[in-house]
Amino acid sequence: MSMGADNAGLRVAVIGMGQRSAIARHVADATATDPALAARVVAVADVTAAGRERGHAEYPDAVVVGHHRDLTGHVDAAIVTTPDWTHAEIAIDLLRAGIAVYLEKPLAITVEDADAVLNTAAETGTPLYVGHNFRHAAVVRLMREVIARGEIGEVKAVWCRHFVGNGGDYYFKDWHADRTKVNSLLLQKASHDLDVIHALGGGDTARVVGMGSLSVYGEVTDRRDRSGELMGDWFSHDNWPPLAQTGLNPVVDVEDVSMVMMTLDNGVQASYEQCHFTPDYWRNYTVIGTEGRLENIGDTGGGVVKVWTHRRGWDTAGDREYPIDGVEDGHADADLLTMTEFLRSVALGEPAELSPIAARAAVAAGALATRSLRTGSVPIDVPPLPAETIAHFTHPTTTHPAQTVGS
Numbered sequence: 001m002s003m004g005a006d007n008a009g010l011r012v013a014v015i016g017m018g019q020r021s022a023i024a025r026h027v028a029d030a031t032a033t034d035p036a037l038a039a040r041v042v043a044v045a046d047v048t049a050a051g052r053e054r055g056h057a058e059y060p061d062a063v064v065v066g067h068h069r070d071l072t073g074h075v076d077a078a079i080v081t082t083p084d085w086t087h088a089e090i091a092i093d094l095l096r097a098g099i100a101v102y103l104e105k106p107l108a109i110t111v112e113d114a115d116a117v118l119n120t121a122a123e124t125g126t127p128l129y130v131g132h133n134f135r136h137a138a139v140v141r142l143m144r145e146v147i148a149r150g151e152i153g154e155v156k157a158v159w160c161r162h163f164v165g166n167g168g169d170y171y172f173k174d175w176h177a178d179r180t181k182v183n184s185l186l187l188q189k190a191s192h193d194l195d196v197i198h199a200l201g202g203g204d205t206a207r208v209v210g211m212g213s214l215s216v217y218g219e220v221t222d223r224r225d226r227s228g229e230l231m232g233d234w235f236s237h238d239n240w241p242p243l244a245q246t247g248l249n250p251v252v253d254v255e256d257v258s259m260v261m262m263t264l265d266n267g268v269q270a271s272y273e274q275c276h277f278t279p280d281y282w283r284n285y286t287v288i289g290t291e292g293r294l295e296n297i298g299d300t301g302g303g304v305v306k307v308w309t310h311r312r313g314w315d316t317a318g319d320r321e322y323p324i325d326g327v328e329d330g331h332a333d334a335d336l337l338t339m340t341e342f343l344r345s346v347a348l349g350e351p352a353e354l355s356p357i358a359a360r361a362a363v364a365a366g367a368l369a370t371r372s373l374r375t376g377s378v379p380i381d382v383p384p385l386p387a388e389t390i391a392h393f394t395h396p397t398t399t400h401p402a403q404t405v406g407s
């Protein structure tokens with residue numbers, strides 16, 4: 001098996017050729033727009049024949065294999081876009097094989113597995129990057145800038161309401177609806193926002209309480225196994241109202257409405273609410289500081305972040321209003337920034353803004369909130385990571401062999 005010469009740039013594999021594998025197109029985009037980068041997709045791994053066919057179609061020159069272990073020795077880096085429950089095992093295998101890892105969020109579906117991945121990265125010194133692309137979204141950057149400028153004083157509370165309007169199509173018609181595959185949607189879907197709550201609040205969750213239920217989709221009895229299909233095959237805004245949905249996954253046992261309360265390790269108080277049967281699809285943050293409050297209206301290009309800094313009654317205008325840049329739908333701009341950051345960190349050894357420690361903090365908040373909500377809403381404290389693991393990611397001391405590739 002030949003996957004290209006070492007001196008022609010970073011050799012990248014895509015593992016899991018499903019809906020999200022589209023982010024691997026940004027390898028070519030990043031290489032085309034960033035003169036410091038040379039990287040190309042040379043291999044695809046997917047356990048299904050349909051996935052391997054998609055691999056051949058998208059990357060006709062790439063080698064297509066059935067198992068990620070077949071990539072050992074042939075690639076420098078891998079983009080892992082497989083379902084959540086496979087993340088830890090695949091990442092650990094790749095890290096041990098010396099293959100730099102871009103792992104889709106969530107890092108893992110339990111705290112124990114998340115820690116095993118981070119500990120392996122620390123032991124092996126192989127680069128690990130977790131694709132928390134939402135941190136690079138324009139709305140998040142804008143809110144962080146407002147906070148960093150001190151416009152609302154010292155942050156004391158962060159609240160996020162998440163209206164997952166496409167929830168029925170995105171999360172209840174395949175593996176996402178099954179606890180054994182995702183743990184919960186508080187982990188699978190909320191990991192983006194739990195991560196951003198940590199970024200806005202300036203701390204990680206230390207104690208968490210959860211509450212929630214399967215309130216709507218459990219009543220839909222029309223079920224079917226959609227093996228071989230991808231979400232794009234069944235998605236439609238016409239699938240409305242939620243109780244009229246058909247063809248849900250045979251197993252539906254994750255919550256479709258849930259709430260989390262968090263105390264961050266710096267004392268900031270936070271909450272997150274997620275609902276999968278709203279008509280509209282966006283998230284609304286409020287950050288309250290000692291001198292004001294911000295709130296986003298819309299979370300993509302065309303939306304705004306408003307800031308209130310004077311006392312009054314209700315007033316939708318705010319004192320200041322900042323437009324949100326970026327794409328008006330989806331997150332292709334954040335995805336390109338994220339992929340570029342990963343490739344630069346592997347090829348050039350640059351420090352990445354996204355941190356695996358932060359990805360672990362998001363898993364801990366989501367997984368322990370889920371445990372709390374399923375066991376009578378007891379408060380649960382987040383266990384610490386081993387000090388050596390924290391030290392590894394805080395003060396990286398290793399250099400990946402790929403940093404000399406193509407340079």
Ligand SMILES: NC(=O)c1ccc[n+]([C@@H]2O[C@H](COP(=O)([O-])OP(=O)(O)OC[C@H]3O[C@@H](n4cnc5c(N)ncnc54)[C@H](O)[C@@H]3O)[C@@H](O)[C@H]2O)c1
Binds near residue numbers: 066
């Ligand atoms: N960051 C984001 O904005 C974002 C958006 C969507 C999805 N995701 C993440 O991407 C991941 C994939 O989601 P998706 O919607 O593409 O799923 P999907 O079901 O559409 O595709 C998964 C693919 O992985 C393959 N696969 C399964 N197990 C495998 C294994 N062990 N080895 C190799 N291939 C395997 C499947 O055959 C399929 O082709 C999930 O973890 C999800 O959380 C992230």
